[in-house]
Amino acid sequence: MATHLKNKKPLHLIKMNIKKxxxxxxxxxxxxxxxxxxxxxxxxxxxxxxxxxxxxxxxxRPQGQTRQGGVIEKAMPLHVSNVMLLCTECGKATRVGIERRPLGADQKVRPVRVCKHCHKVIADHTRS
Structure with a gap:
């Protein structure tokens, strides 16, 4: 997971369509x-x-008396281009579009992620 500092972008410039x-x-x-x-x-x-x-x-490697050594299994990172989002509505792997739609009780226009197949809003699991 070593990335050079010159390759890192500031967080406010990064746009990733896949979230936790x-x-x-x-x-x-x-x-x-x-x-x-x-x-x-x-x-x-x-x-x-x-x-x-x-x-x-x-x-x-063991670290003194705090951590035992051995072989562990660890999930490693994948580049975002090698994964594709599954739509919460149609269940297909899809590309993601961004649209501005009125949402919430106040009907304020907000950007939302949209499925390119069925054009429905993809549910955001981080907000609930």
């Missing part, structure tokens, strides 16, 4: 065509970590 809690399907790699939930989004590195997928075995 989204259901995604993996498009490339050893876990191709498998579905999972995003447990962590890393927008500065353009990567996401999917629960239980892209798992590698990592050898850990």
């Amino acid at each position: 809690g989204d259901r995604v399907v993996i498009l490339a790699g050893k876990d191709r065509k498998k579905e999972g939930t995003v447990s962590r989004a890393l927008p500065q590195a353009n990567k996401v970590i999917v629960e239980g997928l892209n798992v590698v075995k990592k050898h850990i």
Whole structure:
């Protein structure tokens, strides 16, 4: 997960359509065509970590008396271009569009993520 400092963008300039809690399907790699939930989004590195997928075995050295050594299984990050969002309405893997629609009790116009297939709003799991 080493990224050079010169490659990092400021957080206010980063736009990632996939967020924590989204259901995604993996498009490339050893876990191709498998579905999972995003447990962590890393927008500065353009990567996401999917629960239980892209798992590698990592050898850990013991750290004094606090941590025991051994081999652990760890979910590694995937580049965001190698995963595709699953629509909450139609259930298909889809590209994401951004539209401004009136939402909430005050009907204020807000940007929302929209499925490119069915044109319905994709549910945001981080807000509830």
